[in-house]
Amino acid sequence: MGLPKVGAAVGRIVATAQNGLEVIRLGGLETGTQPAPFRVVETEKMFRLRRYFPDDAGDGASHIILIPPMMVSANVYDVTENNGAVSVLHRHGIIPWVIDFGSPDHEEGGMERTLTDHVMAISRAIDLVRGIVGRDVHLGGYSQGGMFAYQTAAYRRAEGLASLVTYGSPVDITAAMPLGLPANLVVPGVEFLGDRVFSNIWVPSWLARTGFQLADPVKTAKSRIDFLRRLHDRDALLPREDQRRFIEQEGWVAWSGPAVAELMRQFVVHNRMMSGGFVIDGDVVSMSDITCPVLAFVGETDDIGQPVAVRGIRRAAPEADVFESTIPAGHFGLVVGSTAGRMSWPTTAEWILWRDAKGPRPEAAHEMDASVTSGSGISWANRLTYGVGQVAGAGTAVSKELIEAVSSIQRTTVAVASESVRTVPRLFRLGQIQPSTRISLAKLMSENEKRTPNDELFLFENRVLTHDQVNTRIDNVVAGLIECGIRPGEHVGVLMDTRPSALVVVAALSRLGAVAVIVSSGDDLPEMLTLADTNVILTDPNHLDVATAVSDRVLVLGGGDQRVIDRADGVSIVDMEQIDPDKVRMPVWYRRDPGLAGDLAFILFTKINGRISRWSITNHRFAMSAFGAAAAAGLSNRDTVYCLPPLHHASGLLTTLGATVAGRSRIALSNGVDPERFAFEVRHYGVTVVSYTWSMLAEIIRRDDFDAAQLATVRLFMGSGLTSGLWTEIREALPKAKVLEFFATADGSAILANVDGNKIGAMGRSLPETNNVRIAAYDTDTDQLAVDRDSGFIREANPGEVGMLVSHAAQKFDAAGLVLRDVFRSHDRWEVSGSLFRADADGDLWYMGSAQGVIRTARGVVYPAPIQNALSELPVVEQVAVYGVRHAGAQLAVAAISLRADGPSLTPTMLRVGLGELEAADRPDIIWVTDSIPVSESFRPIATGLVARGVPKPGPKVWYRDSEGRYRRYTASVAKTIDWAWPTVQDETVDGVVDVAE
Structure with missing residues (x-):
């Protein structure tokens, strides 16, 4: 009885020793399995393109290109002979292609690869395969490979793609960080690593492997213990040996440092797969550009590509038909192992065949529900059901819940502390400014270039300009200005559309130490130039005719336009694009960014009651506005500010350009206020802050097809001149976005801001340190x-x-x-x-x-702003202009109203309710409906023409205020009897006038 037990024990020891020796010598057990056959059909610097099962002609077959993550070998799709992706897909009649990036540490220039390099390589591979097979192809990717697939599809606008298939690929990364870690703790560390560490070093394969294993240390340890306990039982180990060797040894490759840094910066810190506005090869790209169908595999216990993060694709790509398939597996189990072989890859094959009209829709795929946007998306039941490793992951979730609970209790404190980190240094710097302090717009831009030269600064018409590129352009324009004889302190008119070139010109004048006189086209232009002592205008081709009509010397900047080339004579009209900056000899007096706080930097103009006034802005005043606005808006390098106001408006210069430069944010420029393009550009650029002036947002918010979901990335609207009515509409349409209304005198002497936005219509208080x-x-x-x-x-x-x-x-x-x-x-x-x-x-x-706009009636003064705000709240009102008209030695307070198109008529009841909060004496004497009210370039209502028309004539669209503050129809008979000095009327029934007051 004892001998058989001894023999079994000895046999077990011998088997363990033999198998252990094989593992030590070969790195694992010899399984005898063979990889699936493939042929490399194209070799380029970035990749080798594998075509699996080359002996299969694949006539009429569907094709899919599979992308591995950066850190994982391309063999991830062929780990096991029976359950490997390529084998399962081929058995279903699909030809798989795999992109092999190789191991960057063994490739020439591999460790300098960027994220863009990978996306461009995938795009090139798509074109190659399409050229070979003659049809659109499917694109798939696991984990980060799926992120690459999304980014490439967005970059290509889905051209040539039949569908996308991803496996555990997160999109809304900060909504559910890997391992359930709180985003507010992880993102700052990731930002530091991306900017300061990985931009200079690379990640070796062993470190990538270790990082993956540490994602679930309990499961890793358990797997190793199980392997050692079964080392004697070769038959039990062999089915999982290829998978074990891949995970623990062979499946990992090095990461390129620049690619990792860019991944961290764009898609973790800024979460731009979700918000839009990421940059590929100099182009601005948004996930909303994806229009092909998407199938996203979701791991029910995936703690790396967490379900909530993966399901972000539904909101990020609103134009795509997005489906999902949930798999009872963790991150690696989605693509490798028996579960993947039984569920993931057969479903993938069915999806491809369905999309190519060769089979029915797969039962395991259903339309994605992205309604859950918080938590991990992993249920406790799933964690308990699918293994000890996942239970350990549940512990991570518990930790996260505890942290979030503490965070919620201390939310106010955390928010204040977070804001302090950004705002205190700015405000402290403001407090240190003295007359001799060197500070200017150009100096701030130089500082940003030195800090982050490769970060994006301008986004315009799908183009991207970095801090380094913009500053290089500024220096080139400075050389051109010097060649044209412009000197420090000279007043130079700037008449340009709000484009990158205009901002560059303003910064170049600042860098030179000249004064930018920012003007607008119109009848007031000659007076502006006279008030500013300006003899030279710097303009763009679009304003050349206007500039030459008012100035004898015009400098033109803008892209070799034929209109300029034909007219430039080098004296009265100078084409600055023809000046080679490298050949300009810089004078000895030139000093980069010489501006002192006390120096005049800009001249703006304001017009009140038809009178033009000059406002001079020093560098100190500019800095106060820029830093103050940036602090109030909480701007950082994570923000993209959509600039709508014209540059000649204080809001465009100070609270948009100035604040974004002070906040180190990106500036997205538009081609004007275009309701057709607004939502698209917000999504495309990843806009988080929209700047405005006056009523320029009205056309957008009031459109019949306005979709608030398309503006989900916008956290703040900031600007000036917003009426209470439009403010209320924005709050109701976009409750998650705040409104930051500024009031700044044109010279910047006073800067107010309604920071909390709770009191609609209020200007708030002065900003700290202003x-x-x-x-x-x-x-x-x-x-x-x-x-x-x-x-x-x-x-x-x-x-x-x-x-x-x-x-x-x-x-x-x-x-x-x-x-x-x-x-x-x-x-x-x-x-x-x-x-x-x-x-x-x-x-x-x-x-x-x-003070100039006060209306002095016979009964006392009337202030126009409260009337304008009150009437703007009426749902039928489009624009309001309130002004005074001379009549019988005094003024009448008149409110002109234009109504919204296709809306209901204005009624006395509406007037009574709308003006109900104003005292009777504070209401207008006359209200009349006009067809339209003209607006300025900054969308401010212009009343000059209305004032010239005098007292409105009686008619069915005119009302007057009676002695009790009620509004009645202003008829011809009433006009003859009313005494405006003592606003009473005769009994209207005697004159046969219908009383319309209610």
Whole structure:
């Protein structure tokens, strides 16, 4: 009885020793399996293209190209003889092709490969296979290979692709990070690694393997223990030996450092597969460009490509038909092993045949539901059902839940701390500025170039310009300006469309130390040039005729346009594109970015009541606006700001260009406000912040086909001039996006912002580290600040009292307007803004209008801004203009309204409700509906033409305010009897006039 047991034990020891020796000598057990046959049909620097089963002619067959992840060998699709991807697909009549990137550490230039190199290589392989087979092909990829597939399909706009098939490939990466780690903890570390570590080093294969195994250390340890315990039983080990050797030894290749850095930066830190706006070979690409069908395999216990992250494709590619197939497996089990051989690859084959009209729709594929956007998407039941390794993963999920619970409790603190990291350095820098401090737009751009030269700066018409490229262009334009005789301090007019070239010109003048006089085309252009002492204009080809009509010297910048070439004479018209910057001899006086805080940097213009005023902006004022706006908007290098305002508007120059440069954000430029392209460009560029002025967003928000889901990436709208009505509409249409409304005097002396956005219509408070502001009591009868009789100083307005906004003139060198001393106390200095405000009980400021725009009626003053905001809330109103018209020695307050197309008519009930919160005396005397109200280039309503028409004539679309504040139809008979000084009327029934007031 004892001898058989001893013999069995001895046999077990001998078998263990023999098998162990084989593992030590060969790295594993010899299984006798053979890889599937293939032929390399194309070899290029980046890849070798394998065509499997070359003896099969594949006449009429479907074809799929499979992409491995960067860190995994191309053999991942042929690990096991029976269950390997290529074998299963071929058994179903499909010809598999596999892209083999090789091992970068053994390829020439391999460790310098970028993400773009991989995508371009895949795109090239698609063209090669299509050329061979003569039909569209399917594209598939596992893990990061699937991400490559998505990126390539987006880059190609799905051209030549019958469908996409991905396996555990995350799209919304920050929604569910690998291993369930909290994104707010991981992303900063990933950003550091991408910028400072992987951009300079590469990842060896052993480290890639170790990283994968550490993703589930319990499962890895369990597998090794099971292998050692069964080392005596060769028959039990052989079925899984090829898979074990692949995972533990043979399946890993090195990662190129630049490719890893780019992956981290674009798709983890910025999550641009989800938001859009990633860059491939200099082109802007968005997942919304994918239009071919998609099948995404989701691992029910995949802790690397977590289900929620994988299902992000449904929202990222709204134009595609997206299906999913859920597999009871982890990340690796999706493509390798018995489960993959039984489920993943047969379903893939059925999908391909269905899409090529050769078979029915696979039962395991169904339309994707992406309604769950938080958590991992892995249920506890699945974790418990599918193994000890997954239970260990569940522990990770528990950790995540605990962290998120703590985070929710401390959310406010974390948010404040996070914002402080970004904003405190900016605001601290503002506080350190002295008159002799070197600071300017160009200097900020130089600093950004030095910090991140290869990061994108401008996005325009599918083109991308990096900080390095933009600064090189700026330096070239500076050389051209010097060749044209422009010197530091000279005033140069800039008349250009808001394009990259215009921003480059403004920055070049700043780099040279000249003053950019930013003008707009129109009848006021000659007066602007005179006010700014400007004798030379720098323009683009589109404005050449306008510029030459008002100036004897015009410099033209813009792409070799034939209109310029034909007219350039080198004297009155200079084509700057013909100047070779390398041949320009830079003078000894030239100093890069010489601008001091006290130097004049820009000249803007404002027009109030038909009068043009010049506003001078120093570098200090520019910096205050730029840093203040960037801090208020929380801008960072993760933001893409969509710039809609014209450059000559303060919002375009200061709170868009200035803030994005200060925040190191990307700037996406448009070809003007085009409702047809707006949603597309937001998705395409990955826009997170939209800048605006006045009513330019109205056409977009009010379109019948407006789809809020297309603007899901937008977190903030920032700008100035937004009416309360449009503000309310934006909030209702996009509740997750905030509105940051700024008020800035054109010279930047006062900068207010409604940072929390809770009080619609309020201008908020002054930004930290910008000039302090107060509301000085103001006598509208005398147009003077009100003096306190006891102290002799100016009295500060009480809450609710309308007064003059004044800003503390802390820096004497950049005060551009009227500066008064000894205002609220001895020796203080305050700059008078000319704008009237009131402060509410919380200290928030509300704009009432300019002092010049006050309407002086017989009953007292009427402020236009509250009327405009109140009427803008009416759902039938398109535009509102409120102005005063002279009549009988006083003014009448008139509100002109244009109605929305195809909307209902305006009724007295609407007027009563809309103006209900205003006191009777604060309402307009006359309201009339006009066909249209013209707007400026910045979409500000222009009332000049309306004022010239005088008191509106009686008619069915005109109402007047009676003595009780009600609105009645303004008829011819009423016009004869009304006394505007004492607004009462005769009994209307006597005159046969219908009373329409309600």
